Amino acid sequence: MALSVENLTVYYQTLRGDVHALEHxxxxxxxxxxxxxxxxxxxxxxxxxxxxxxxxxPMKYVAGRVLLDGEELPIWDSExxxxxxxxxxxxxxxxxxxxxxxxxxxxKMTQELLxxxxxxxxxxxxxxxRRLDLVALPHDVLNMYPIELSGGMKxxxxxxxxxxxxxxxxxxxxxxxxLDVATQKAVAEMLVEFRDRQFVNNLIVITHDISxxxxxxxxxxxxxxxxxxEKAPTKSIIESPRHPYTRLLISSLPExxxxxxxxxxxGIPGNPPLLLNPPSGCRFRDRCPLAYERCLEEPPxxxxxxxxxxxxxxxxxxxx
Amino acid sequence: xxxxLTRKILIYTLTFFLxxxxxWLIPRFMPGxxxxxxxxxxxxxxxxxxxQMMYDYYARLFGLDLPLWQQYLNFWKALFQGNLGISTxxxxxxxxxxxxxxxxYDVFLLVPSILLxxxxxxxxxxxxxxxxxxxxxxxxxxxxxxxxxxxxLGILLAWFFGIVLGWxxxxxxxxxxxxxxxxxxxxxxxLHHWFLxxxxxxxxxxxxxxxxxxxxxxxxxEAEYSRYLTAxxxxxxxxxxxxxxxxxxxxxxxxxxxxxxxxxxxLVTEVVFSYPGxxxxxxxxxxxxxxxxxxxxxxxxxLGVLIxxxxxxxxxxxxxxxxxxxxxxxxx
Amino acid sequence: xxxxxxxxxxxxxxRKLVIGSGIILGFLLLALIGPTFAKYRPMDYASPLGAExxxxxxxxxxxxxxxxxFSQFVHGLRATFIVGLLGGGLGTLMGMLIGFTAGYRxxxxxxxxxxxxxxxxxxxxxxxxxxxxxYLQVRxxxxxxLFIGLTAWPWAAxxxxxxxxxxxxxxxxxxxxxxxxxxxxxxxxxxxxxxxSYLVLVFILQFGGAILTAATLDFIGLGPTNxxxxxxxxxxxxxxxxxPLGMWWWFVPPGLAITAIVGALYSMNVGxxxxxxxxxxxx
Numbered sequence: 001m002a003l004s005v006e007n008l009t010v011y012y013q014t015l016r017g018d019v020h021a022l023e024h025x026x027x028x029x030x031x032x033x034x035x036x037x038x039x040x041x042x043x044x045x046x047x048x049x050x051x052x053x054x055x056x057x058p059m060k061y062v063a064g065r066v067l068l069d070g071e072e073l074p075i076w077d078s079e080x081x082x083x084x085x086x087x088x089x090x091x092x093x094x095x096x097x098x099x100x101x102x103x104x105x106x107x108k109m110t111q112e113l114l115x116x117x118x119x120x121x122x123x124x125x126x127x128x129x130r131r132l133d134l135v136a137l138p139h140d141v142l143n144m145y146p147i148e149l150s151g152g153m154k155x156x157x158x159x160x161x162x163x164x165x166x167x168x169x170x171x172x173x174x175x176x177x178x179l180d181v182a183t184q185k186a187v188a189e190m191l192v193e194f195r196d197r198q199f200v201n202n203l204i205v206i207t208h209d210i211s212x213x214x215x216x217x218x219x220x221x222x223x224x225x226x227x228x229x230e231k232a233p234t235k236s237i238i239e240s241p242r243h244p245y246t247r248l249l250i251s252s253l254p255e256x257x258x259x260x261x262x263x264x265x266x267g268i269p270g271n272p273p274l275l276l277n278p279p280s281g282c283r284f285r286d287r288c289p290l291a292y293e294r295c296l297e298e299p300p301x302x303x304x305x306x307x308x309x310x311x312x313x314x315x316x317x318x319x320x
Numbered sequence: 321x322x323x324x325l326t327r328k329i330l331i332y333t334l335t336f337f338l339x340x341x342x343x344w345l346i347p348r349f350m351p352g353x354x355x356x357x358x359x360x361x362x363x364x365x366x367x368x369x370x371x372q373m374m375y376d377y378y379a380r381l382f383g384l385d386l387p388l389w390q391q392y393l394n395f396w397k398a399l400f401q402g403n404l405g406i407s408t409x410x411x412x413x414x415x416x417x418x419x420x421x422x423x424x425y426d427v428f429l430l431v432p433s434i435l436l437x438x439x440x441x442x443x444x445x446x447x448x449x450x451x452x453x454x455x456x457x458x459x460x461x462x463x464x465x466x467x468x469x470x471x472x473l474g475i476l477l478a479w480f481f482g483i484v485l486g487w488x489x490x491x492x493x494x495x496x497x498x499x500x501x502x503x504x505x506x507x508x509x510x511l512h513h514w515f516l517x518x519x520x521x522x523x524x525x526x527x528x529x530x531x532x533x534x535x536x537x538x539x540x541x542e543a544e545y546s547r548y549l550t551a552x553x554x555x556x557x558x559x560x561x562x563x564x565x566x567x568x569x570x571x572x573x574x575x576x577x578x579x580x581x582x583x584x585x586x587l588v589t590e591v592v593f594s595y596p597g598x599x600x601x602x603x604x605x606x607x608x609x610x611x612x613x614x615x616x617x618x619x620x621x622x623l624g625v626l627i628x629x630x631x632x633x634x635x636x637x638x639x640x641x642x643x644x645x646x647x648x649x650x651x652x
Numbered sequence: 653x654x655x656x657x658x659x660x661x662x663x664x665x666x667r668k669l670v671i672g673s674g675i676i677l678g679f680l681l682l683a684l685i686g687p688t689f690a691k692y693r694p695m696d697y698a699s700p701l702g703a704e705x706x707x708x709x710x711x712x713x714x715x716x717x718x719x720x721x722f723s724q725f726v727h728g729l730r731a732t733f734i735v736g737l738l739g740g741g742l743g744t745l746m747g748m749l750i751g752f753t754a755g756y757r758x759x760x761x762x763x764x765x766x767x768x769x770x771x772x773x774x775x776x777x778x779x780x781x782x783x784x785x786x787y788l789q790v791r792x793x794x795x796x797x798l799f800i801g802l803t804a805w806p807w808a809a810x811x812x813x814x815x816x817x818x819x820x821x822x823x824x825x826x827x828x829x830x831x832x833x834x835x836x837x838x839x840x841x842x843x844x845x846x847x848x849s850y851l852v853l854v855f856i857l858q859f860g861g862a863i864l865t866a867a868t869l870d871f872i873g874l875g876p877t878n879x880x881x882x883x884x885x886x887x888x889x890x891x892x893x894x895x896p897l898g899m900w901w902w903f904v905p906p907g908l909a910i911t912a913i914v915g916a917l918y919s920m921n922v923g924x925x926x927x928x929x930x931x932x933x934x935x
Contacts, residue, residue: 081553099545099547104562112558116554117552331770332774334767338775339775463918464911464915466918467914468907468911469883470868471871475886475895475907490895577773580776580777581777587868588868603873606873606874621779622775625774626774
């Protein structure tokens with residue numbers, strides 16, 4: 001297993017107590033796999049993504065282990081984690097548009113960043129230029145200031161920088177959210193290129209837009225209210241989802257080319273629970289049309305089919 | 321860049337026009353015969369022919385018999401000829417000469433205190449932003465310093481270091497017994513007299529900039545580019561350097577905005593220490609109701625502030641590459 | 653918008669706000685009831701001995717002329733608060749009018765008002781105040797408030813304009829416009845409540861600034877001609893040799909009061925900023 005996460009639990013410290021943003025997350029990713037991480041806003045996907053690389057306060061580590069290529073990542077110790085950042089684990093942040101120093105030329109900033117991490121910039125320049133070609137950015141961009149670039153260009157630039165040292169794991173956090181549909185497609189395809197050319201070993205693509213994942217992800221992990229709901233190959237998630245939440249999610253997606261003249265688009269009624277004092281048992285219980293007494297106990301995340309994990313009693317209890 | 325500069329120059333020219341107009345307008349709002357009023361307070365021998373001479377001179381200068389617009393133009397003409405009238409307080413010295421004597425002292429006092437205060441304050445604030453324990457101590461101190469009126473600090477320093485400890489003199493620019501010469505003794509004496517007024521200005525500016533910079537740095541350290549660098553494992557000193565470079569920009573524009581306050585502070589400090597700069601001169605002019613001198617001081621102060629503003633704008637241009645490229649970085 | 657109870661909770665917990673307002677209230681109390689406690693009138697020659705250090709008889713000692721310093725002090729405090737309130741209030745009001753109009757209307761109006769603001773901003777306030785005050789023989793406290801208010805508004809106008817810009821383009825304003833609200837109603841019901849907290853902060857800073865400017869004016873002798881004020885006390889002290897004669901009780905209290913009041917105002921400002929802006933709150 002390239003990436004193995006066991007029982008990862010991360011809380012947010014607030015004045016009113018700890019917010020249980022992520023609870024006992026356990027999953028694996030194989031070499032070369034692109035895993036999509038999807039769910040509603042506030043379900044914990046960004047928390048999961050970030051906890052693999054940097055824990056900004058008020059995030060605090062509570063429990064769990066992360067193994068990357070067989071090595072344990074010391075995510076609870078920010079200083080020790082530094083050796084892994086950028087080299088083994090890297091991040092394309094949600095705010096890529098503002099991720100570069102506004103008063104530094106992009107090339108200069110990249111150079112200073114690389115040199116501060118002990119990389120000789122001169123040696124990297126040819127590779128950097130090749131990557132710029134790959135994402136269709138002119139070499140001139142290194143002499144420009146961030147403000148001179150468009151949103152899409154900045155996104156692609158940050159993609160190049162983040163993946164420059166060929167990290168084993170690259171976390172892409174909502175990188176298509178702020179783009180128009182055509183650019184979204186281009187950027188998504190570039191991510192796949194990065195994996196295909198082995199710039200990156202594993203990709204975790206965090207998004208709330210499942211249609212993008214359908215295009216590029218090998219597997220999809222669905223999260224709800226801080227816990228994992230379902231993980232399966234993309235095809236299975238789209239065509240035969242097993243968790244009630246996933247099912248409702250997929251069915252609420254409008255299909256291209258289909259017009260709903262009489263029916264209204266179905267959403268999922270209700271709201272996700274507040275995570276300050278999370279409810280006991282299955283967190284989807286209140287909104288689930290299939291809930292019964294067993295749901296008062298939290299279901300484990302179990303493999304019901306090959307590579308298909310679900311956390312729902314209905315799926316592994318014989319009676320229904 | 322050209323747009324930026326032309327806008328600034330336009331504003332400054334307009335401001336200068338406005339200031340000169342105000343200067344010209346004010347005496348005309350006084351009730352009664354302005355010249356008689358002035359002459360009535362002249363601290364000069366009551367030589368009838370001398371007074372008549374001055375009256376005629378001023379009448380011509382004011383051109384009270386001419387139409388208003390012509391008086392206005394004459395004023396401008398006199399200005400460009402370097403003629404600001406004759407001081408009644410220090411009769412018969414022309415105002416321009418009186419001012420010329422005072423300006424070096426102001427420059428000597430203001431330039432070091434502004435530059436050093438700004439530089440030291442900003443760097444100190446940057447350090448305080450990241451050193452928690454230092455911050456806890458510096459923060460309230462800096463707030464108290466910015467709240468301190470300039471004249472009070474001057475008085476306190478004068479009293480404590482001048483009277484109680486007796487380390488520094490508290491009046492004048494140099495000892496009365498000495499004559500200005502290029503000798504070591506004189507220069508040392510000059511510095512000796514200069515130190516307390518300089519310190520009183522410097523300390524308050526230092527406090528103000530330290531606080532401002534500390535807040536700016538904290539803000540920049542939480543900016544998205546700082547987070548990105550942290551996520552990529554960049555060392556703290558790189559992140560701090562970037563934060564500093566970004567935070568210094570509003571501090572530069574801030575300097576331009578605070579010039580008015582600093583000038584006021586220098587003014588009262590000069591009064592406390594009887595330091596013969598324009599501020600001290602202005603006070604004497606007011607007390608003796610020497611209107612020409614008052615107007616002259618006003619114009620000089622305005623001119624000085626405009627020039628300083630312009631220099632700061634140029635400095636900003638150099639430091640912020642976005643403005644050079646014609647992007648709208650800071651609002652004018 | 654935050655709920656009432658949450659607002660109150662943070663208000664009471666915020667040390668800077670509590671200590672700051674405590675100091676202000678203390679001085680305010682002194683200014684309001686102090687003059688009734690003062691045994692002598694401020695300008696009366698109370699002591700035949702001239703300058704005396706603080707004692708049971710004269711709590712803050714006497715001036716060179718034998719005037720009761722305590723009496724001058726509490727009367728001067730009154731003047732200070734009046735100037736802060738009226739001068740600062742006028743400055744905030746004008747800043748509001750100009751900044752808000754410029755920010756909301758935009759376009760040509762904004763350009764003109766902006767240029768106007770920049771011009772007034774560049775001119776050193778004190779120089780203008782000096783010119784005006786020097787030509788007036790008799791000056792009252794109200795006139796000082798007027799002058800200060802009329803010259804202190806530029807930075808408030810700028811700040812309010814920037815805030816208006818950012819609020820104007822927020823979604824809820826567009827929504828209101830789409831639903832057909834008139835401009836005035838939009839301003840009153842949608843934008844103003846969001847600006848309220850910002851205006852309070854601006855007013856506090858204007859209050860403090862007015863006090864400092866007034867002290868400077870008074871110190872140079874261009875303050876009100878008929879009232880005693882803290883700045884004037886300091887001028888007299890310096891003029892009549894308090895320094896070489898060591899009459900510290902004459903010049904320490906007025907300056908200390910100003911520093912304490914303005915410092916408390918700044919502290920309140922930071923505290924209120926933390927309350928209104930949850931991101932700044934320390935856990």
